[in-house]
Amino acid sequence: MDGTALPHLLTALPGPASRARVDVLARHECPAVTARRARRAEALGAADDDPIVWAEALGSNVIDVDGNVLVDLTAGFGVALVGHRHPRVVDAIRAQSDRLLHAMGDAWPDAARIDLLERLASALPAPLSVMLLGLSGSDAVDGAVKTAVLHTGRHGVLAFEGAYHGLALGVLGLQGYKASFSEPFRPLIHPAVRRLPYGAEEADVDRVLAAGGIGLILVEPMLGRGGTLPAPPGWLAMLRALADRHGALLAFDEVLTGCGRTGTPFLGPAEGVVPDLLCVGKALGGGLPISACAGSPAVMASWGPSRGEALHTQTFLGHPPGCAAAVAVLELLAGDLCERVGDRGSVLRAALGARGFAVRGRGLLLAVELGGADALATSRALMRRGWLTLPADAHGLQLTPPVTLSDAQIEAFATTLAGVT
Numbered sequence: 408m409d410g411t412a413l414p415h416l417l418t419a420l421p422g423p424a425s426r427a428r429v430d431v432l433a434r435h436e437c438p439a440v441t442a443r444r445a446r447r448a449e450a451l452g453a454a455d456d457d458p459i460v461w462a463e464a465l466g467s468n469v470i471d472v473d474g475n476v477l478v479d480l481t482a483g484f485g486v487a488l489v490g491h492r493h494p495r496v497v498d499a500i501r502a503q504s505d506r507l508l509h510a511m512g513d514a515w516p517d518a519a520r521i522d523l524l525e526r527l528a529s530a531l532p533a534p535l536s537v538m539l540l541g542l543s544g545s546d547a548v549d550g551a552v553k554t555a556v557l558h559t560g561r562h563g564v565l566a567f568e569g570a571y572h573g574l575a576l577g578v579l580g581l582q583g584y585k586a587s588f589s590e591p592f593r594p595l596i597h598p599a600v601r602r603l604p605y606g607a608e609e610a611d612v613d614r615v616l617a618a619g620g621i622g623l624i625l626v627e628p629m630l631g632r633g634g635t636l637p638a639p640p641g642w643l644a645m646l647r648a649l650a651d652r653h654g655a656l657l658a659f660d661e662v663l664t665g666c667g668r669t670g671t672p673f674l675g676p677a678e679g680v681v682p683d684l685l686c687v688g689k690a691l692g693g694g695l696p697i698s699a700c701a702g703s704p705a706v707m708a709s710w711g712p713s714r715g716e717a718l719h720t721q722t723f724l725g726h727p728p729g730c731a732a733a734v735a736v737l738e739l740l741a742g743d744l745c746e747r748v749g750d751r752g753s754v755l756r757a758a759l760g761a762r763g764f765a766v767r768g769r770g771l772l773l774a775v776e777l778g779g780a781d782a783l784a785t786s787r788a789l790m791r792r793g794w795l796t797l798p799a800d801a802h803g804l805q806l807t808p809p810v811t812l813s814d815a816q817i818e819a820f821a822t823t824l825a826g827v828t
């Protein structure tokens with residue numbers, strides 16, 4: 408298998424081995440994490456929809472524990488942009504594992520971390536050359552929030568409806584995607600968040616900033632999980648100008664859009680706007696957890712020098728295999744990755760367009776509009792045929808496939824989608 412196979416199903420999905428493993432999972436994992444859809448569906452009188460259990464993945468393919476071959480149009484929440492188990496990423500991890508698996512975070516640095524910092528600085532637009540590393544997207548956004556407090560002395564954040572920045576407690580209050588995620592934890596979440604609609608009018612943004620207390624405007628340069636919606640033309644530049652006028656920092660959360668996902672290294676800068684802080688994660692590690700919040704030397708200097716004990720760190724800061732994997736991804740980004748993303752995105756759009764579907768988004772961060780069909784039901788119908796997708800909204804599917812998606816996979820997917828809607 409080279410990662411470009413079409414779905415090949417040996418069992419109905421989910422198969423017996425998946426069901427058995429999900430039974431075990433349901434006994435031992437917090438029930439809020441993995442949905443036992445069978446039970447929920449039973450209660451609703453609907454079909455059995457337990458998840459399949461992944462055993463292997465390569466390129467655009469996933470193989471489940473029953474040996475079924477599926478095609479992953481999610482790239483595992485956008486992570487495997489370069490393809491699952493890209494050989495350069497695997498080689499880098501292997502070589503790193505032969506040398507050093509774990510170092511000492513802020514106490515004693517290691518070579519892989521320094522390589523990554525240098526590489527990332529050269530991939531990002533000037534002056535974003537100083538990083539705080541983390542392990543998740545939430546960590547990167549957390550770094551942006553803290554940096555803004557230290558730099559501006561203000562605690563308030565202007566965030567946007569529909570935005571998703573992760574679910575860790577430090578960033579939970581910033582998301583405007585689902586109130587139910589924040590509600591049970593309300594007394595513990597960020598106390599000073601102002602929220603406006605994504606694409607808000609200049610006058611409204613100006614009014615919120617003029618009221619004072621806002622040190623950070625936090626925005627996804629394209630709304631990802633909250634609908635796969637590009638920012639209105641000129642909107643990011645407007646935010647840039649207003650942040651400057653009111654002395655706030657502007658942070659782009661490029662955890663989903665960054666590292667080539669939209670056919671350009673980083674979406675905001677490609678649209679002509681360089682933020683004060685830029686957060687990356689997901690695709691950066693090619694499958695290992697690594698993230699960063701990048702800022703200019705002047706902004707990051709607000710942290711002050713280390714006093715022997717870092718003001719912000721964690722045990723696994725700059726985990727060496729993650730750094731080595733990220734260096735491999737950044738080498739691919741410096742090569743033809745963006746060109747290939749642009750090409751795959753165009754072919755995918757054309758194939759879906761030929762079947763009458765409207766598609767929005769950029770590069771390989773796309774949403775297919777289903778013309779009124781239910782997105783969750785469609786995604787499940789596709790899963791049973793060997794295609795992994797996620798809903799973008801009630802009537803749209805989000806597609807964030809790996810760049811390894813082949814012409815044959817694209818054609819077969821478009822035909823299957825047309826058949827199930």
Ligand SMILES: Cc1ncc(COP(=O)(O)O)c(C=O)c1O
Pocket residue numbers: 484542543544545546548571572573574627631632660661662663664688689
């Ligand atoms: C734009 C954006 N920011 C932050 C996050 C949170 O990342 P993580 O789940 O790695 O904490 C996500 C995850 O989907 C995201 O899409």
